[in-house]
Amino acid sequence: MGIRVGIDVGGTFTKAVAIESVSGALVGKVTVPTTHHAAEGVARGLVEAFRSLLQRTGIDVESIELIVLSTTQAVNALLEGDVAPVGVVGIGQQANRKEAFRRTRIDAVQLTPERRLPVFHAFLDAEELSEARVADALRTLMARGARAIAVSAAYGVEDPTPERAVLDVATSLGLPATAGHEMSGLYGLEVRTLTAAVNASILPRMAETTRWVEQSLAASGLQVPLMIMHGDLAVSPLEEARRLAASTILSGPAASVAGALLYHKLLDGLFMEVGGTSTNVGVIRHGRPVMKYVRIMDHPTCLRSVDVRVAGVAGGSLVRLRGRKIAGAGPRSAHVAGLPYPCFTSPEMLSNLRLVTLAPRPGDPEDYAALEDDEGRRYAITLTDAANALGLVPEGDYARGYQESARRALAPLAERLGMPVERAARLILDEAAKEVEPLLRDLVREYRLRRPVLLGLGGGAAVLVPVLADRLGVDYQIVPHAEVISSIGVALAPISVEVERSFSPGQPARLLEWVRELEQVAVRYGADPKTVQVTVEPIPERAAVRLRAAGTCRGTAGSRLGKVDLATARSLAAQALRVRPEALTLVFDNGFYRVFQTETGRTFGPFRRRRRLAVIDREGAVRFVADDGTYVSGEAQELEQKLRELSDSQSRWYAVRPNVLIVQGPRCLNLPHWGPHLFDLSQLGLDGAVREPIAVLAGMSLVRR
CATH class of the missing domain: 3.30.420.40 (ATPase, nucleotide binding domain)
Known part of the structure; x- marks a missing residue:
């Protein structure tokens, strides 16, 4: 019997559960007080909860497949002022030097009404970014009191090379450091700079906590992956918390709602x-x-x-x-x-x-x-x-x-x-x-x-x-x-990663590159490649897309808990479309996504019937809803002509190009606008190399995040 362990460090109590991997059955649970004031911080209570769980359930350590944590450590550090003073290194080119200097020179960050994060500044020209200059700048910041580094370059999301150069030197000097491009792939230099500074400030405390947890659990005989949940429901190896500590803010509530939806x-x-x-x-x-x-x-x-x-x-x-x-x-x-x-x-x-x-x-x-x-x-x-x-x-x-x-x-x-x-x-x-x-x-x-x-x-x-x-x-x-719903939520959460990227609709090849990169990251984190599910959704107000990859941990059994059956999926689609379940027809089902449709009476204007569409994933989330849409499916080689016909029909009725959803296997690409580039399916990696049915839907999606 494979066991997953979930441990949530809450504000009052630390809860640990043991879950049978396949059935999702609760094997045991314990609750201990959260150890805010211990020398080891909340890590002590976390380890105590784990040891108490083993003792109460009699579980053999060798039967444990995976341990996933959520922790208040990042929030505690900010609220209590347990942060390291940060040296911010701004980088700009000569053409934008003044603007980059101004936008990376952030003030001391107010963390609470009583506590502030001290910030020191340095600025470097990208054209003169030698290792010696970087080292001099970092040593100067250290002399002024900086104990962690945030580096933020103008257009760092397009070319992170200058930021990486500073990270390398900071590492050689033993300084914890964060780069703006690590925090976001979106434009917005001030916001990236501030976020990098906040993240850098809690790296020392988070590194200390994670090391103590790893050493203590290893002493119990554990040789399994240790994972951590982030506030956006992503789950990554614990060492990622040492790099992106601030992303674990609000991981507890995220874990709770994830567990509830199971x-x-x-x-x-x-x-x-x-x-x-x-x-x-x-x-x-x-x-x-x-x-x-x-x-x-x-x-x-x-x-x-x-x-x-x-x-x-x-x-x-x-x-x-x-x-x-x-x-x-x-x-x-x-x-x-x-x-x-x-x-x-x-x-x-x-x-x-x-x-x-x-x-x-x-x-x-x-x-x-x-x-x-x-x-x-x-x-x-x-x-x-x-x-x-x-x-x-x-x-x-x-x-x-x-x-x-x-x-x-x-x-x-x-x-x-x-x-x-x-x-x-x-x-x-x-x-x-x-x-x-x-x-x-x-x-x-x-x-x-x-x-x-x-x-x-x-x-x-x-x-x-x-x-x-x-x-x-x-x-x-x-x-x-x-x-203990938060602990159940982390125990059964898939390995997942989420990124945001600025995106123009005419860049399908670039989108595919990001999809493949994200799949590789999920696999590197430990996900089984055969289970990795990628979704892409537009962020129109930011001219960007959000990509998410999720999969079952390699070498573990995937839980059946939380997967919806056909009747539940139909009911959810009916609620989304506000129709009776019996009015829906299932037109596509590939094991990852189900497409339902219904037709309503004739509309005025172009005298035709409206086709309403809903896409439900295997966890029961609604991925696409169109009140008036179009749907085609088939293998890649069949679809190009169908897509041209679909484009012709859509252009007659829509003043603006509708959203398009493309589903093949575990991939679900929600593209901001229809365009001629979609006719060439090879640009989207849908060239028939994988002989799986593809579903393409078009319509003005009602799903908003």
């Missing part, structure tokens, strides 16, 4: 991950989590991650008092205060409780409510206690505690408030919900969601999700194993 296929909806200290909310669109570029305070970056909004309340949040009124809950939690939850304490242990207030940490206001007994033992009053007092947490749920204990705990508070326990408990949950509700409503408006389902994730999901669903008037679903 169990619950959802076309459009909201997700809400309720932890112990904070709650993350986001959107699922077209079967995938919505992504956005990360902002650090007011600074835009090139980093893409799951679009997450954060509220400072969760299952472990402490209730706050103002006189005889509840003044909300959080941001401090029972974990931070070091207090136990009364609902997880047997009722007989709770007697003669009196209400007190305290400051969980030095400098905090002394308005957090707690309980104290005659022997001086103290207990928290949390949202989880309120939900249990009301009997809202179902049997078997992770947050389920003793209802009697919860009621005893809330009795002194209710007495202070002058109301019954039930009303006090409801008031606590309502006050907490007010912190999260505006975030959810903003997402509904921003993404124009119509009666979305609210998906509950995290150990505290049963505490807050039903309350928020009721306030929003929507249905909700709490996913199985919600408390």
Whole structure:
């Protein structure tokens, strides 16, 4: 039996799971406190969780095929100011020297309201970029206080040679360094520079963490790939985190929603991950989590991650008092205060409780409510206690505690408030919900969601999700194993890599070159070449394309969990097209993608029937939707004439060229505009060398990221 291990380092707890590779069955799970303040940082808790998992499940180390991690290390480093001062090396040619100098000379980066990243500057002419000049510039930056280097050249995405030259010298001097072209393939010199600086600043801490993890796990006898999840759902070898540390920001929420979609296929909806200290909310669109570029305070970056909004309340949040009124809950939690939850304490242990207030940490206001007994033992009053007092947490749920204990705990508070326990408990949950509700409503408006389902994730999901669903008037679903869903998500995630490139529609050969490069990167990361699936989608607002390659780790069994059957794919396509499932016809299925179509009544103007199309991949994501499209298929040698006929028919009805989707085997190319270059299929690598059916769809795609 092959086993995959997933470990997620959260803000409050570190969770580890063992998953049977093929069936996706959960073999075992453990939770330990996250070790923020240990000398080894969060890495200590990560290793403790792994060792505890082995002990609890009795798993043989030799049966483990793969370990995948997600970690808060990058976020912690930025929030806590655990960063290295950065020397920024700008590079420009004589023709653009002034402009390049100005756009690479960034100010100190505000990481939080209290913390800034110190930045020092140097500038080099590309025409005079000798090794000696570079070394002198780097030594000068080191003398001024720089402990890491960011190098950013004008037009570095077109020719990264100057940036690589600086990286080589930095490595020889023992300096961690990042180049702008490593962070993005898009134009935008200032944003690339700032992103490279932020990434460089956390390289020393991330290198220290990953080394400790590798050494500790190796000491347990492990000789399997160690992988890490990034905030954009990409999964790469752990050593990539030493190069692209900042890309792991928000990898925890990414892992959670990835895990949730394995169990619950959802076309459009909201997700809400309720932890112990904070709650993350986001959107699922077209079967995938919505992504956005990360902002650090007011600074835009090139980093893409799951679009997450954060509220400072969760299952472990402490209730706050103002006189005889509840003044909300959080941001401090029972974990931070070091207090136990009364609902997880047997009722007989709770007697003669009196209400007190305290400051969980030095400098905090002394308005957090707690309980104290005659022997001086103290207990928290949390949202989880309120939900249990009301009997809202179902049997078997992770947050389920003793209802009697919860009621005893809330009795002194209710007495202070002058109301019954039930009303006090409801008031606590309502006050907490007010912190999260505006975030959810903003997402509904921003993404124009119509009666979305609210998906509950995290150990505290049963505490807050039903309350928020009721306030929003929507249905909700709490996913199985919600408390460890992030660890399940990383354990079963495919190896994947994503890049963005500036692109002109008349460059099909260049696009194919990028596709092949990305396939090779995925294989180099450890993916089985036969399983690598590549998708290309346009980014019209940036005149660019986004490419993603994903595949099963070589030497491991691919899990069946998360793969959709025909009925589920048909249902998702029907939702995307807003028709009944029985109205759809399956016209193409190659094991990676399914194409469904339906025809509607005649339209005005050109008197013809409209063909509506939807493409669903094997994970249930919608890759293409056209309200009025055209579809042809066949082997490469059959298609060129069909494509010419298709182009003629399209040009009659469209004022602008429609998007085109080309599917062959695991490749899915969503091209921004139709053009004559598509007639030559060999330019796209579809020259018949691989005798597989090809599907070509054209239409104004409704899918947006």
